[in-house]
Amino acid sequence: MAPVSRLGGRALAALLPDLRTLPGPVYGALADGITALVLDGRVATETRLPSERELAVALRVSRATVTAAYDALRADDFLTSRTGSGSFVSVPAASRVRPSLARWTTAGSDAPDVIDLSCAALPAPPGVIEAAVASAATRVSQFTRHDGYDPSGLPALRAAVAARFRARGVPTDADQILITNGALHGFDLLLRLLIGSGDRVLTELPTYPGALDAIRGNSGRVVPVPMAAAGGWQVELVQATLRQTAPRLAFLTPDFHNPTGALLDESGRRDILRTARETGTTVVVDESFVDLGFCPGARASAAIDPSVISLGSLSKPVWGGLRIGWLRASTDLVHRLAALRASIDMGGAVLDQLVAADLFGRLDEITAARVAGLRPQRDALLAALARELPQWRVTVPQGGLSLWAELDAPLSTPLTLLATQAGVVVVPGSRFGIDGTLERFLRLPFSLPAERLDEAVRRLAGVWIRLGHSGISTRQLVVA
Ligand SMILES: Cc1ncc(COP(=O)(O)O)c(C=O)c1O
Known part of the structure; x- marks a missing residue:
């Protein structure tokens, strides 16, 4: 299997503590240091380590020290060497924690003391859904005269979403919007259409687990890029990983990342998007949290590069139970996704979309109250x-x-x-x-x-x- 990404000697040395200050032999401290970096997600699994000679130079230790450390890592299954292609970090089965994919259900999680x-995610703001449902109920009879199937989404809601993109400086027509059952549904549709078995999808590490499950569920191969220890993106590392692995897709959450709450600044966005263009990688940004910022947001990714596919949702600013999200892409891609969707669930519920369209009229007011x-x-x-x-x-x-x-x-x-x-x-x-x-x-x-x-x-x-x-x-x- 080809390497996912490479780590140079100096880059690895910069991640390690000063080995000479640690107790015990230096080779042991080096092996422990690399193990900790892997387990803490600072170095992604399958990363190719520098050669022994390169690391010895970067750390100013003898080559025998690095050889002994690599031998120790191999003995513990934290390193796999392949003749002619190098040594790759891994996690031995015994060290893997495997939380399962299903919801943790326990009678009593609603108990008052739990x-x-x-x-x-938040409960719905009091009364807001009820009022929107009442308003939607007065409008639904316009739709019941027709068959009610529209896999692209209700035109009025598509128009409202497009207007919101335009207000953020992203020129958007309603036919560039697909209404989905939440942001995750939009991402799953994209994966179904755009990746084949074994295709690489770059993600931040950590990232939203639903996205990881969706990538794996569509037979994609996750290419994780560690976030910085102090928080935020390591933009050069993202760029290097894009260049080394040329993934088919990159899934990023630059607007208040889940779980870290970080915001990627405009220059970081520019750099990553430029490199993704060079490597032919389609960038998908998840903007589920874009309206929940405690500081001014950054320029919208699709305003920097219109080829970016944006996912959005009412789940975080309003209520997850609505199951209303959207996707902004080219008109052609939206057509293809709508055709795919028609073969899966025929489209979203008209009544739910009417409720959502009503909420769009109050979204700024709702999100301001949320942030406060x-x-x-x-x-x-x-x-x-x-x-x-x-x-x-x-x-x-x-x-x-x-x-x-x-x-x-x-x-x-x-x-x-x-x-x-x-x-x-x-x-x-x-x-x-x-x-x-x-x-x-x-x-x-x-x-x-x-x-x-x-x-x-x-x-x-x-x-x-x-x-x-x-x-x-x-x-x-x-x-x-
Ligand atoms: C980054 C991100 N995307 C998508 C989702 C799921 O959103 P939705 O309910 O719109 O499918 C979540 C939920 O936590 C999330 O954190």
């Missing part, structure tokens, strides 16, 4: 973490609905398992990556009132102390 932080409510919740969660778990490292999210905490030990799954006993439902970091890595991280949504978040962190801090006495077995998780 704090459910498994989803980065979310900001104190985010701040309350940050304050609780600083007080109860100061040893965890947290980057302040610029938007979205969650933060990404770096724990002081790679024990995210045991933590989440024990946390259920304490009445807190959270999803381990490994669910946001592949091959069981990212166990040092935990996604924490700030989607609940401040006092519930405060209590959740208090309970998590108690569990963190008790960790180590757990006898809980695997359970199932779904993540939004």
Whole structure:
């Protein structure tokens, strides 16, 4: 199998701690350091490591030291060497954490004392859906005279979505919009149409687990690019990975990334989009959280490069239960996707789309209220973490609905398992990556009132102390 991406000697050296300050032989510290980078998702699995000689020069150690470290990694199955093509990092089966794909269902997750932080999603704003349904009901009879099938979506809703893109500086006609059952549905349709078995799809690492499942479900091969340790994109690494792997698609969430809440600035967007054009990669941006920013947003990706395919949704700003999303692409691609969709579900529900069209008229007002409510919740969660778990490292999210905490030990799954006993439902970091890595991280949504978040962190801090006495077995998780 061809390498997914390469890491040079200097790049790897920059990721490692100063080996001479660590106890024990240098080769052992080097092997441990590389193992930690792989398990923490800082170096993606299948990355080709530099040659022994190149790494020895970069680290200013003897070649024998690197040889011994690589031998130790091979012995533990963290490195696979293929004659003529180099050495590739991997994760041995025994070290992989495998959260399953199904929703974690437990009788009692609605119990008053259970704090459910498994989803980065909000309940609907009070009364808003009810009012939109009442308004839609008065208009539905215009449609019941016809057959009601339209796989592209209700014209009035397509027009409203197109107008919103234009307001963000992205010239868009209504026939460039496909209405979908949420952003994930749009991504799945794209994957069905645009990738073949084994095609590469670049993603951020961590990323939204539903996207990873959709890629794998369509027989794609995930090419993960680690986000920076301090948060945000490593733009040059994204560009290098695009060049090295020429993926068919890139799935990015530059507008308040799930789970980190980071925002990619305009120059980063330009650089990535330019390189993607060079490598023939189609870029899909998921804008599910674009309206939930605590700072001014960046220029829309499709305004920088009109060939970008944008996914959007009412799930995060309004309510996931609506199941209304959209996709902006070329008119031709929208036609092809609509034809594909007609063979799957014939189109979306007219009544739901009428409700959505009504909500579009109030979307700015709704999202402004959302952000105003979310900001104190985010701040309350940050304050609780600083007080109860100061040893965890947290980057302040610029938007979205969650933060990404770096724990002081790679024990995210045991933590989440024990946390259920304490009445807190959270999803381990490994669910946001592949091959069981990212166990040092935990996604924490700030989607609940401040006092519930405060209590959740208090309970998590108690569990963190008790960790180590757990006898809980695997359970199932779904993540939004
Ligand atoms: C980045 C991202 N995309 C899509 C979704 C799913 O959105 P929808 O309900 O619109 O399908 C989520 C849910 O968490 C998400 O975080």
